[in-house]
Amino acid sequence: MPATWCARIRGKVIEEGRNVALLLGAANRHPRRFERPNEFDITRHDSGKHLSFGTGPHVCLGKQIAKLEVKWFFAALFDRFPAISLAGDPIWNSNLEFRSLKFLPLTVG
Ligand code: HEM
Known part of the structure; x- marks a missing residue:
């Protein structure tokens, strides 16, 4: 058909x-x-x-709150651990749609 x-x-x-x-x-x-x-x-x-966060009529409704959460997460993290840095290679999950970390080795100084 x-x-x-x-x-x-x-x-x-x-x-x-x-x-x-x-x-x-x-x-x-x-x-x-x-x-x-x-x-x-x-x-x-x-x-x-x-x-x-997508775009157009179906743009993420939580975009503003998600951006605030991330902002304050990193502000608190760097405030608590000012010397934080990478301690090795990150390992990524293999999800094709959403890139995300499986393992992130860090040293907090
Ligand atoms: C880093 C966090 C987030 C990311 C990366 C994200 C990403 C996305 C993406 C890509 C879409 C699809 C847009 C489309 O269909 O074109 C979406 C839709 C949506 N998101 Fe989020 N999102 C996040 C957090 C949140 C939070 C915290 C909430 C609620 C408090 C939320 C509520 C929604 C809703 C209700 C939709 C559907 C909108 C619609 O279809 O009209 N999201 N989001």
Whole structure:
């Protein structure tokens, strides 16, 4: 039976009923969007242009509270352990959609 509806993304036809997986992590590291995309640089002028909270009508409703939680988490961490630093290579989980750490060796000085 022919598809009754489809969308086209960059020339690729997506037929009705097909699943599409959007990889936000990949979008955040796209070289056409960010210079040196694999380099952590909190001072980059467009650092707020990431897609980690989605965008558009279904943007994350908890975005503001999540940003505050992270901000105050790091403020408290660095206040308590001012000399904290990496003590080895991080190990990442293999989840394709959400990048997360399995193991992060740290020394607190
Ligand atoms: C670091 C923490 C978080 C991240 C990275 C995150 C990320 C996301 C992403 C990617 C979406 C999907 C956007 C889309 O469908 O286009 C989403 C949706 C949503 N998030 Fe979060 N989120 C976080 C924390 C939270 C918290 C703390 C809350 C609630 C207090 C929350 C509530 C929601 C809700 C209700 C939606 C659905 C919005 C909708 O479909 O209209 N999120 N979030």
